[in-house]
Amino acid sequence: MTSSFPISNDNEVASMKQKEFFEIETVRLDDENSAIVILDQTKLPAVCTEAVLKTQEEIFDAIYRLCVRGAPAIGITAGMAYYLAAKELVSADPQITPEKLTESLAKSKTYLAASRPTAVNLFWALDRMERVYLANRQKNNDEILALLRAECEEIKEEDIRVCRAIGEYGLTLVNDGDGVLTHCNAGRLAAASYGTATAPIYLAHERGYRLHVFADETRPLLQGARLTAYELHHAGIDVTLICDNMSAAVMKQGLVQVVFVGCDRVAANGDTANKIGTSVVACVAKQYGVPVYICAPTATIDMQCSTGEDIPIEQRNPSEVTELWYEKRMAPLDIKVYNPAFDVTDHTLIAGIITEYGIARPPFTESLPRIFEKKAAAVQGDEE
Numbered sequence: 328m329t330s331s332f333p334i335s336n337d338n339e340v341a342s343m344k345q346k347e348f349f350e351i352e353t354v355r356l357d358d359e360n361s362a363i364v365i366l367d368q369t370k371l372p373a374v375c376t377e378a379v380l381k382t383q384e385e386i387f388d389a390i391y392r393l394c395v396r397g398a399p400a401i402g403i404t405a406g407m408a409y410y411l412a413a414k415e416l417v418s419a420d421p422q423i424t425p426e427k428l429t430e431s432l433a434k435s436k437t438y439l440a441a442s443r444p445t446a447v448n449l450f451w452a453l454d455r456m457e458r459v460y461l462a463n464r465q466k467n468n469d470e471i472l473a474l475l476r477a478e479c480e481e482i483k484e485e486d487i488r489v490c491r492a493i494g495e496y497g498l499t500l501v502n503d504g505d506g507v508l509t510h511c512n513a514g515r516l517a518a519a520s521y522g523t524a525t526a527p528i529y530l531a532h533e534r535g536y537r538l539h540v541f542a543d544e545t546r547p548l549l550q551g552a553r554l555t556a557y558e559l560h561h562a563g564i565d566v567t568l569i570c571d572n573m574s575a576a577v578m579k580q581g582l583v584q585v586v587f588v589g590c591d592r593v594a595a596n597g598d599t600a601n602k603i604g605t606s607v608v609a610c611v612a613k614q615y616g617v618p619v620y621i622c623a624p625t626a627t628i629d630m631q632c633s634t635g636e637d638i639p640i641e642q643r644n645p646s647e648v649t650e651l652w653y654e655k656r657m658a659p660l661d662i663k664v665y666n667p668a669f670d671v672t673d674h675t676l677i678a679g680i681i682t683e684y685g686i687a688r689p690p691f692t693e694s695l696p697r698i699f700e701k702k703a704a705a706v707q708g709d710e711e
């Protein structure tokens with residue numbers, strides 16, 4: 328079976344311009360060329376290069392293949408994709424009727440929404456773009472496009488503010504010299520800037536704290552090794568890579584004071600879907616008395632899901648487990664493989680959910696609604 332996850336092809340890579348990591352944004356809109364430009368994460372850490380996505384199919388494929396990944400970055404990309412879909416429809420037919428535009432945009436939205444099922448930011452961003460379109464569909468095409476463009480840029484700008492606020496709240500939970508363990512990549516590469524789980528780490532670094540970060544390698548796609556270790560190391564942060572089965576060893580030795588992880592969807596009771604293996608970390612942390620914090624923009628909290636049971640979990644290609652990264656296949660042919668991309672950490676294992684509006688503590692069925700009340704009040708305050 329062939330891999331669903333691309334490995335750098337030397338010829339392809341040689342023709343691309345390698346750039347410095349901090350020169351490249353995770354996702355950006357290139358409106359002049361009607362494209363989304365991403366840092367292609369499938370090529371890291373060997374090659375740091377951009378990929379240009381022009382068609383809806385290319386955008387879908389880049390999300391599916393994790394060229395762009397992480398819940399916030401997927402949401403940002405989806406917002407830009409919706410805008411580009413509208414732009415393409417209008418430029419192909421400047422006389423397009425509002426009915427036809429509405430119908431075609433609904434189709435685009437359904438198509439993009441099928442790229443990955445778990446991160447709720449994908450649906451959240453598409454719904455947000457659609458709301459702007461529907462509220463303004465009586466306007467002329469230029470006005471509609473300007474509003475959609477502004478909205479997708481705002482989703483990205485907002486992510487920077489949100490992650491920074493999460494970082495500030497997270498920073499109150501660490502002390503100089505602490506060990507922090509993280510799983511997968513909820514970093515700058517998963518968002519517009521700062522990341523979620525890495526936001527307290529970056530802010531701590533800016534302010535001179537000496538944190539020691541343990542990055543789980545994160546089988547099977549190695550987001551921890553390829554991405555988290557890469558970006559933190561680049562930033563000059565003290566990071567140690569460990570295999571996923573080493574978290575108990577470091578926690579037992581007292582090397583970890585706190586676990587910060589990201590999330591793809593948080594249910595109303597606090598159950599949290601994040602990269603496969605997160606719930607193992609949380610079980611181990613409970614054994615050793617280490618608090619686990621979920622770093623969650625409110626965009627990633629889905630109050631429509633009452634528990635983790637309601638969260639759809641993406642299943643991926645078995646070859647990611649049996650072949651990818653190996654010189655030759657490392658499992659018997661025809662072996663059965665289970666390859667869920669995410670697991671759900673039970674809310675009972677979570678000490679707190681860090682949002683841009685504060686830290687929600689158990690019971691989450693009470694604290695999360697209060698976070699959304701704070702958000703509603705802040706939004707209303709901004710509108711007045």
Ligand code: MRU
Pocket residue numbers: 393396397398399446510511512513514517518522523524550588589590591601602603668
């Ligand atoms: O499959 P991925 O790499 O998209 O999974 C990403 C994660 O699980 C992240 O922890 C999550 O999306 C939060 S990113 C701020």
